[in-house]
Amino acid sequence: MSVSKPFDGTLWLAKDGTTVCILDQTRLPHETVVRRLTTVAQAAEAIVTMQVRGAPLIGVTAAFGVALAMRKDSSDRGMAAAHELLIATRPTAVNLRWALDAMREHLAPLDPNVRTSAAYAEASRMLSDDIATNRAIGQHGLRLIQSALKKRRGTGPVRILTHCNAGRLGTLGWGTATAPMYLAHEAGIPIHVWVSETRPRNQGAALTAWELGQAGIPLTVVVDNAAGHLLQRGLVDLVLVGADRVTANGDAANKIGTYLKALAAKAHRVPFYVAFPGTTIDWTLRDGVREIPIEERSAREVTHVVGASSTGRLAEVRVTPEGVAARNDAFDVTPAHLITGLITERGVCRATAAGLKHLFPETTIGMKSPRPSAGRRSKSKPKSIKPARH
Ligand code: MRU
Numbered sequence: 294m295s296v297s298k299p300f301d302g303t304l305w306l307a308k309d310g311t312t313v314c315i316l317d318q319t320r321l322p323h324e325t326v327v328r329r330l331t332t333v334a335q336a337a338e339a340i341v342t343m344q345v346r347g348a349p350l351i352g353v354t355a356a357f358g359v360a361l362a363m364r365k366d367s368s369d370r371g372m373a374a375a376h377e378l379l380i381a382t383r384p385t386a387v388n389l390r391w392a393l394d395a396m397r398e399h400l401a402p403l404d405p406n407v408r409t410s411a412a413y414a415e416a417s418r419m420l421s422d423d424i425a426t427n428r429a430i431g432q433h434g435l436r437l438i439q440s441a442l443k444k445r446r447g448t449g450p451v452r453i454l455t456h457c458n459a460g461r462l463g464t465l466g467w468g469t470a471t472a473p474m475y476l477a478h479e480a481g482i483p484i485h486v487w488v489s490e491t492r493p494r495n496q497g498a499a500l501t502a503w504e505l506g507q508a509g510i511p512l513t514v515v516v517d518n519a520a521g522h523l524l525q526r527g528l529v530d531l532v533l534v535g536a537d538r539v540t541a542n543g544d545a546a547n548k549i550g551t552y553l554k555a556l557a558a559k560a561h562r563v564p565f566y567v568a569f570p571g572t573t574i575d576w577t578l579r580d581g582v583r584e585i586p587i588e589e590r591s592a593r594e595v596t597h598v599v600g601a602s603s604t605g606r607l608a609e610v611r612v613t614p615e616g617v618a619a620r621n622d623a624f625d626v627t628p629a630h631l632i633t634g635l636i637t638e639r640g641v642c643r644a645t646a647a648g649l650k651h652l653f654p655e656t657t658i659g660m661k662s663p664r665p666s667a668g669r670r671s672k673s674k675p676k677s678i679k680p681a682r683h
Contacts, residue, residue, distance in 0.1 A: 303350055303462055313357045317344045318462055322503035323601040333362035333375050340382040347463015348537045348573055349423050352388030355379045356419050359396045360412035367408040372400060384586040385546055385624045386537040387575045424466035426570045429638035434473025434568055441530045442482055450483035452530045454520060457491045457548035458500035459535020469535040469568040478510050486512040489520055491548055493594040493621060517550050521557040532558045536569040541658040543629035543644030544581025549622055555631040568636040571653060576660050581626040592619035
């Protein structure tokens with residue numbers, strides 16, 4: 294399936310065919326800075342510092358990191374060293390492990406002389422698969438927006454609340470949670486997006502607001518703590534977020550603050566959907582709260598904020614008393630019972646082991662994630678089973 298993407302922006306290969314270019318997301322929305330990665334160490338650094346971020350993009354960046362490593366040392370030892378360096382970059386998004394395992398499985402049987410070209414080819418395939426996958430997620434999620442529109446009975450746009458950036462900046466295509474929004478907008482369906490700022494790093498305020506704004510999608514940024522209020526006032530028709538890791542039973546880890554939104558949505562009977570590709574499912578885990586590793590990042594992200602001054606210069610300012618204790622858990626886990634439905638490239642299902650198994654029948658609980666099959670690799674037709682009632 295050939296699919297075009299809305300903008301060339303998050304990661305691409307330079308004209309030399311080997312340098313990996315990324316859009317530095319730590320500088321957005323204030324500056325558009327492109328970084329050129331030529332070594333695996335630079336790829337690892339880009340992931341750690343969140344110049345690239347978002348579960349699918351982290352995975353593909355790591356895959357290209359392996360390709361960069363193969364240029365220097367394509368021996369078994371070189372492969373193992375690259376794997377070890379990259380796997381340690383960020384712990385929660387399981388797409389990282391999935392991509393690195395897939396690269397290792399693909400390259401290990403090959404002669405070291407051909408591993409570099411094979412690595413670039415495989416990483417490029419992951420990149421185009423992600424674009425097709427996002428599109429499929431968008432198509433399935435679009436139906437939910439269409440049915441929300443019907444419920445609005447012409448009283449205004451569908452009001453969607455999202456958190457963090459599960460957008461095209463976090464992927465290679467349309468994003469996950471944002472894909473249905475882009476397709477709805479393209480189809481002329483009126484939507485309005487409440488963008489939750491997402492402290493401490495403000496991925497909502499900085500990144501989601503930037504990319505939705507670029508596409509002309511009406512949006513309003515709100516502070517994280519406004520979500521309960523908006524839901525209570527009946528100002529949200531649908532909550533749509535992404536995920537970094539989903540367990541076999543449908544628990545979903547996503548950016549810190551997602552869980553609180555799910556609790557509030559449940560209390561106010563507003564549907565809460567999580568959108569993600571099959572590569573985000575960790576079939577080896579069943580209990581997300583107990584088993585998903587939660588990244589703890591620097592306390593400085595809590596005590597300080599980065600923004601542009603009135604002259605446009607980027608500056609970091611402290612918002613707490615100097616030396617105060619701070620803790621920075623970067624993700625939380627929303628238990629499956631709070632989730633109305635899961636949107637994947639294969640369709641929409643209940644957040645249950647049976648729901649996921651129905652969409653991914655080739656998997657068994659406990660196994661490593663197989664290669665996804667939304668696009669040209671698809672063997673099964675997309676299908677949907679009814680999400681939970683709210
Ligand atoms: O810490 P980040 O910015 O990498 O966290 C990103 C998220 O939590 C996203 O919602 C998730 O990765 C989905 S990206 C399409």
